[in-house]
Amino acid sequence: MSEYAILIYEDPAFYETMPPEGWGAVVEAHNEFTKGVVEHGGSITGGGALKPVTMALTIRGGTVTDGPFVESTESFLGYYTVEARDLDHAIELAKLAPATGGGVELRPLHDPSAGQL
Amino acid sequence: MNETDAAAAESGRTRAAASDRLLARVIREESGRIVAALTGWLGSLDLAEESVADAIEEAVRQWRRSGVPPNPGGWLTQAARNNALDRLRREKRYREKLALLADPTEAATFIGTRELDERLPLLFGCCHPAISPDAQLALTLRAICGLTTAQIARATLAPESTVAQRIVRAKRKIGAAGIPLRIPEGPERAARLDIVLTVVSVMYSEAHLIAGGDAAADRDLADDALWLARVVAHQLPREAEAQGLLSLLLFHRAREGARAVDGELILLADQDRTRWDGRLIAEGQAVLGKAAMLRRPGRWQLHAAIAACHSDTRDGGDTDWLQVLTLYDMLLAYDRSPIVRLNRTVALAEVDGPQAALEEVDALRQALTGYHLWHAVRARMLRHLGRRDEAMAEDLRALELTANDAERRLLEARVAR
Numbered sequence: 001m002s003e004y005a006i007l008i009y010e011d012p013a014f015y016e017t018m019p020p021e022g023w024g025a026v027v028e029a030h031n032e033f034t035k036g037v038v039e040h041g042g043s044i045t046g047g048g049a050l051k052p053v054t055m056a057l058t059i060r061g062g063t064v065t066d067g068p069f070v071e072s073t074e075s076f077l078g079y080y081t082v083e084a085r086d087l088d089h090a091i092e093l094a095k096l097a098p099a100t101g102g103g104v105e106l107r108p109l110h111d112p113s114a115g116q117l
Numbered sequence: 118m119n120e121t122d123a124a125a126a127e128s129g130r131t132r133a134a135a136s137d138r139l140l141a142r143v144i145r146e147e148s149g150r151i152v153a154a155l156t157g158w159l160g161s162l163d164l165a166e167e168s169v170a171d172a173i174e175e176a177v178r179q180w181r182r183s184g185v186p187p188n189p190g191g192w193l194t195q196a197a198r199n200n201a202l203d204r205l206r207r208e209k210r211y212r213e214k215l216a217l218l219a220d221p222t223e224a225a226t227f228i229g230t231r232e233l234d235e236r237l238p239l240l241f242g243c244c245h246p247a248i249s250p251d252a253q254l255a256l257t258l259r260a261i262c263g264l265t266t267a268q269i270a271r272a273t274l275a276p277e278s279t280v281a282q283r284i285v286r287a288k289r290k291i292g293a294a295g296i297p298l299r300i301p302e303g304p305e306r307a308a309r310l311d312i313v314l315t316v317v318s319v320m321y322s323e324a325h326l327i328a329g330g331d332a333a334a335d336r337d338l339a340d341d342a343l344w345l346a347r348v349v350a351h352q353l354p355r356e357a358e359a360q361g362l363l364s365l366l367l368f369h370r371a372r373e374g375a376r377a378v379d380g381e382l383i384l385l386a387d388q389d390r391t392r393w394d395g396r397l398i399a400e401g402q403a404v405l406g407k408a409a410m411l412r413r414p415g416r417w418q419l420h421a422a423i424a425a426c427h428s429d430t431r432d433g434g435d436t437d438w439l440q441v442l443t444l445y446d447m448l449l450a451y452d453r454s455p456i457v458r459l460n461r462t463v464a465l466a467e468v469d470g471p472q473a474a475l476e477e478v479d480a481l482r483q484a485l486t487g488y489h490l491w492h493a494v495r496a497r498m499l500r501h502l503g504r505r506d507e508a509m510a511e512d513l514r515a516l517e518l519t520a521n522d523a524e525r526r527l528l529e530a531r532v533a534r
Contacts, residue, residue: 108293
C-alpha cells in the first residue's frame with residue numbers, strides 16, 4: 001500500500017454564490033466520499049478543508065504579501081490523504097472525491113523509509 | 118520454429134555480420150520479455166530496463182560484426198542479468214536483493230518460466246495516462262521493442278538527450294507513483310487500450326515521415342509498429358479495436374511499396390496499384406472480418422474499414438466514395454478531431470462536389486491553419502472549382518509549412534504544373 005494526496009482545486013465562486021442550503025449537499029458529498037473510499041478497498045489517512053482563498057497570505061524570502069502563492073481561477077481548497085494499492089487504485093479513489101467547481105490533482109506521498117525522493 | 122529461432126539458425130550457419138534488419142527482429146522479439154521478467158525479479162522497472170538496454174547496446178555492437186549467436190534470448194538475458202548485478206553492487210541498499218540475484222538457480226527458475234507473455238502488462242504500464250504521450254512512445258520503443266536511445270532519437274527526430282531524459286523521467290514516475298504493470302480490468306480497460314493503440318499508431322506514422330524524409334534510421338519503425346500491433350492483437354483476441362488497428366496497419370503496409378518510390382511520395386489516386394502487397398491486403402481483410410464478428414465497433418475498426426475500401430479497389434476511379442464518406446460519418450461519432458474531419462472532406466468532395474467540401478475545409482481553418490496538408494487539401498478543392506490563383510497560393514503556403522523533403526518535392530511538382 002502507498003499513500004497518495006488528493007488535492008482539491010475548485011473555483012471559489014462556486015461556494016461564494018451557493019445558497020446556504022447548498023452546504024448540506026456539500027457535506028453529504030464528502031461523507032459519501034469517505035464511505036466510498038472504504039467500499040473501494042482504500043482508507044483515508046488525513047485531510048483538511050481550507051478557509052476561502054481570500055484568507056491566504058504568501059511568505060517569500062521573509063516578505064509577507066496578501067493572496068495565494070499562485071493566482072488562478074481554481075484555488076487549492078482542501079485535500080485528503082489516502083492509502084491505495086497502486087496508482088490505478090488511487091485514481092479510482094480520487095475519481096470519487098467531490099470537486100464540483102473544478103477537479104483534483106493526485107500526488108504520490110513520499111515514503112521517508114524508501115530513501116531519496 | 119518462431120522468427121527468432123529461424124533467424125538464429127540462419128545466422129548460426131554463416132555467423133556472418135548480421136544486418137540491422139535481422140538485429141531489429143531478434144532484439145525486439147526478446148527485449149520486452151526480458152525487461153518484464155527482470156522487472157518482476159528485481160522489483161524495479163528502472164533497473165531492469167537499464168540493464169537490458171545496456172545488454173542490447175552490447176549485442177548490437179557485437180552481433181553486427183560477428184553475427185547473431187544460436188540462442189540470442191539467452192545471451193541477452195545473461196548479459197542483462199550481469200549488468201543488473203554490476204549496478205546493484207554499486208548500490209548498498211540492494212544488499213539483500215543481491216544475495217537472491219547471485220544465486221544462479223534462482224535466476225534460472227525465475228526467468229526460465231515465462232509461460233505467460235508479460236509484455237502486455239509492461240506495455241500497458243509504459244502507456245499509462247500519467248505519462249506524457251512523447252514519453253509513452255519513447256519508453257515503449259525502448260522497453261518493448263528494444264530500440265537504443267540513439268535509434269529512438271533518429272526515428273522520432275528528437276535530440277538524444279531529450280529522449281534519454283523522457284525515458285528516465287517516465288521510468289522514475291512508474292516506480293515513484295506506483296504505476297502498476299498490468300492490463301486494467303473493468304470500465305478503464307477500453308480507454309487504456311485506446312492509449313496503447315494510439316502509441317502503436319503514432320509509431321507507424323512517425324515511420325511514415327521517415328520513409329519520405331532523408332533521415333536514415335537504422336530501424337524501420339513501421340516494421341516495429343506492425344510487429345507490436347500483431348503482439349497486442351494476438352494477446353487480446355477478444356478486443357475488437359486491437360484487431361482493428363492491426364488491420365489498419367496491414368492495409369497501410371500493403372500500400373507502402375507504391376506510396377514511396379525512390380524517396381518520392383505518390384498520392385493514393387496516382388499509385389500503381391499492382392505494386393500493392395496482395396498478401397497483406399488479404400490478411401488485413403481477414404483481421405477486420407474477425408474484429409467485426411466481435412460486434413464492438415470503434416474508431417480503429419472504422420479507420421481500417423476506410424483503408425479497406427481503397428485497398429479493395431484496383432482502379433482509383435472505381436472507388437466507392439459514398440461508402441468511404443458513410444464510414445467517415447460513423448467515425449465522427451468516435452473521433453471528431455480536425456484531422457479526421459479534414460480527411461473526410463476528400464470523400465465529401467467526391468460525393469457532394471468541391472464547393473460543399475471547401476465550406477467544410479474552411480470551417481477547420483482555425484484548428485489547422487499551421488498544418489501543411491490543410492492548405493494542400495484546400496488547394497485541391499479550389500483547383501476543382503477553377504480558382505487557380507487561390508489554389509496556387511494555398512499550395513505555396515503548404516510548401517512553406519512542410520518539414521518533410523519528400524512531401525515538399527510532391528508539392529513543388531504540383532506548383533510547377
